[in-house]
Amino acid sequence: AVDLFLGGMGGGLFLLFLIFNLSPSIAVLSLGLVALGAVVLMVELGRPLRAWRALCKPFSSWISRGVIFVTLFIVFGALYSAPGFDSLSWLAPARSTIGVVAGISALFVTLYPGFVLAASPSIPFWNSPLLPVLFSFHSLMVASGLIFLIAPLGLESADLRSISFLGGILIVVNFVLGAMYLATSKGSGLASKEAVRRLNEGSLGWTFKVGVILVGMIVPLVVVLWTPSAMALAGLFILIGG
Numbered sequence: 001a002v003d004l005f006l007g008g009m010g011g012g013l014f015l016l017f018l019i020f021n022l023s024p025s026i027a028v029l030s031l032g033l034v035a036l037g038a039v040v041l042m043v044e045l046g047r048p049l050r051a052w053r054a055l056c057k058p059f060s061s062w063i064s065r066g067v068i069f070v071t072l073f074i075v076f077g078a079l080y081s082a083p084g085f086d087s088l089s090w091l092a093p094a095r096s097t098i099g100v101v102a103g104i105s106a107l108f109v110t111l112y113p114g115f116v117l118a119a120s121p122s123i124p125f126w127n128s129p130l131l132p133v134l135f136s137f138h139s140l141m142v143a144s145g146l147i148f149l150i151a152p153l154g155l156e157s158a159d160l161r162s163i164s165f166l167g168g169i170l171i172v173v174n175f176v177l178g179a180m181y182l183a184t185s186k187g188s189g190l191a192s193k194e195a196v197r198r199l200n201e202g203s204l205g206w207t208f209k210v211g212v213i214l215v216g217m218i219v220p221l222v223v224v225l226w227t228p229s230a231m232a233l234a235g236l237f238i239l240i241g242g
Contacts, residue, residue, distance in 0.1 A: 003044075004113040005142070005242060006037030007070065008135060011109030012143030014077055016166075018103050020159050026147070027081040031074055034109060038070060062119050066112040073105035110139035125185055125195035134177050138242065141170040145220065145238025148231040164231060168224045171217050171238075178213075216241010 010033030017026045042048045058064045080095060080102045114132030121127050144167035151160050182199070185192040199208050215237050223234035 003037040003041040004135075006033045006040065008110050008113060008139030009142045009146060009242070010034035010037065011073065011106040012136075012139035012141075013146060014073070014106040015103065015110070015140065016143050016147060016163065018099065018106075020162060022147075022159060023154075024081045027077060029146075030106075030143075031077050031081070034070060035074060062112060062116045065108075066116060069105050069108040069112055073102060073109050076102035076105060107136070110136040124189050124192040128181065128184065128188070130177065130181050130184065134174075134181055137170060137173050137177060141167070141174050142238055142242035144170055145235040145242065148235025149239065151235070152232055160231065161228075164224050164228060167234075167238075168221060171221045171224070175213075175217050212241050 010030045013030035013033065014027060016022065017030060042051060045051055054061075054063055054067045056064065058068060076098050080098045111132045114135035117123075117126040118128055118131040144163055147160075147163055148167065182196050186196050187193075198204055217238075220234040220237045220241075223230050223237070
């Protein structure tokens, strides 16, 4: 779960870096988050030295595709960020092509966890075509939250206004997609209906309603709309909810 969160946020952060032409340090941070997620995953594995075998089935396994996407992202994302540093300016002529590959890889980094989980027919609550879309938009939302949090460290005010506008839209989109996901899951059979019930009741219900919905979406949206001077606080709430 930590790997999916960090990896998705890193991929989303790189996409925001490309869209808003942010500082190369944002790209480096996105690469670090994805790499850290991979390290967390490796530590979790029982036999990490066999992890290379995950590459062996790209035509049948979303885990294999995920490893490939992450690898491509780290390599091409690092290359794309490098021309910003004088010592590697020789990469500049190929920067556009490298950026396209890095951007596509980053997009798939945000999508693939949803595909991995959706390919689990034995868990009906996960087995939905909406899940990859939900993962991707959620990754972009938490990435915008991270930018809100670090904005006081030097982000230009014009960039922050644009990103805050997009962040507000992403919060609304995530709220709507989440509601759609729960509504369709309730009609997908007894197992999915039971999953939705558990998500809305007891201690898990408190975590979901207060942590994810109230803290992670509603409060940050209020801050973005009415108290833009407290964007760092909105970012913190988004990350907690995420």
